[in-house]
Amino acid sequence: MLYKVSPAIVSSISDKIEIQLAGGRTKRVRDKDVTLLHPGPLTSLGALEPGDPAIDEAWELLEDEQVGLSDLAEFLYGDFSPASAWGAWRVLQDGMYFEGEPGSIRRRSADAVRSEREARAQKREAEAAWAGFRERVSAGELDDDDRKRLAEVERVALGTSERSRILTRFDVPETAEAAHRFLVRCGYWHAEHNPWAARAGARLDDPEIGVPELPDEPRRDLTGLEAWAIDDAGNQDPDDAISIDGDRIWVHVADVAALVRSGGHLDAAARERGANLYLPERIHTMLPAAVTHGLGLGLAEQSPALSFGFRFDGDAVTDIEVAPSWVRVRRASYDEIDSRMHDAPFAQIRHITDRYRARRLARDAARIDLPEVSVRVVDGEVVIRPLPKLDSRDMVTDAMLMAGEAAARFAQANDIPIPYVMQPRPDEVRQPQGMADMYAYRRLFKPSRAGLEPDPHFGLGLEIYARATSPLRRYSDLLLHQQLRAHVLGRPVLPADRLLEHMASLDASAALVRRAERLSNLHWKLVHLQRHPRWSGDAVVVALEERKSVVIVPELALETRIRRAPDHALDAHLNLSVREVDLPGQNVYFDASA
16 A cells, blocks of 8 residues: 555455554554555565666557556566556556556656756756755855855845845845855855955945046145144144144145046045045045045145135134135154144144143033044954044144034035034033043933934034044045035035935934944954953943943953953942954953952
């Protein structure tokens, strides 16, 4: 008998049929549950070995006939026995040459047999290919075709797809983190591969667009002023510099809008990217590198700039000039200038910027001095360098804020639509003391935003502000430059509605770039810790949760959570040592001691 898809021997018949299955098991079934294959006798299922069937001969002979199972067994094996009946049933079930039911069997057409044979061959090839692929994945020895195949897993790891048949067949969850682990395990990604910028949705291709020549336009000659571009050591895109002329400060900014006209291809590329993306391993620029090479301040003997001149009367930036110019710029690092802060011209500049900072602080601008570091990957090494709070850095920061206020006031006075930047006042205002207080206060701040109407920027302590000093690096600054430059040259500016269209994605693109940079910096900090498993260092408790303490590691500017202990208190110092680093999960686990 046939029970489901298995052979069985009838042991006895009463109200039900008792059958014996393989392995000696017995079962009572109804007659409709079984199909008669041979009347027997048969004492053992082990005897069902019919030998090789003559399939080709049987297929030829049954050209136009329909036969029963017993006849098919005769054609295939030369007799009708329990073994040949079982063999004929298996040939019928195979479906290659014959089709139908045991009582009415017919041969399949030559075309159908050929098609089935090809399909089975393809299936065998696919199964063999999958077996080879699975073996290479398990061994971490991928070939080029494997890498193409695994692109679907990479899309899940980067968050651009939610489905992967490969992950499903390997019983791996279809999540970005699980896909990341899988790609590392099989060797598709290096163990230290940084996927976070791509996962955040950042553009990682640099624009390849032709750059026009600098137009021949009238420029104010400011080459007689000593101008300094002061930045972090190794900076590759110097786009602002400072001069002083008596009590008048000049901030010179790379004249990017001279080459990047509103509505052009370069403008569209910059708008789409929103800003330069500074990753520890490389920089992805929003404009072609030729723009920086041609306009970066101090990269040539003489540089074109859009210069902002102004005075500070103790309350506001006044006597504002905006002019395309020629400048001669000397480049220096913050560290170099910090040792010269008592010398001219830096003492004079600092006298003004210190007064300006005092005014900002009087308007509730908060100085939040949480640790900051520079993270770079140099020749494969992760270099983490703390950014100290230098007087030179404060001086430059305030000079750039003054230029931003000057640009905003100039635009407001001349009714020029620009992207102003504002930040609402938090629900609570204070001057925080200590790292924990600064950490808590920063969390009260509301996001800044861009708009066409000026409103105060609480965090900076400014009544009116616009970003004006980084047009090589930020599209919002470039947009402002395009507007101011058009006005001072007597050309039409974008009307407010058109400007609003260009501003539409500013906040979203800025948030995307910040996320990509933050996650990438964290990734390489964790790589650094993974490469130094015996690392230990100081941490400061900045927040207490129900079960966890939030700590900041100043040396790495790393925020993390550890198990809370009874002796943990705000601003307490702990010693941490690395226990485990999880790169795909972006976690590090520390052991802590007081």
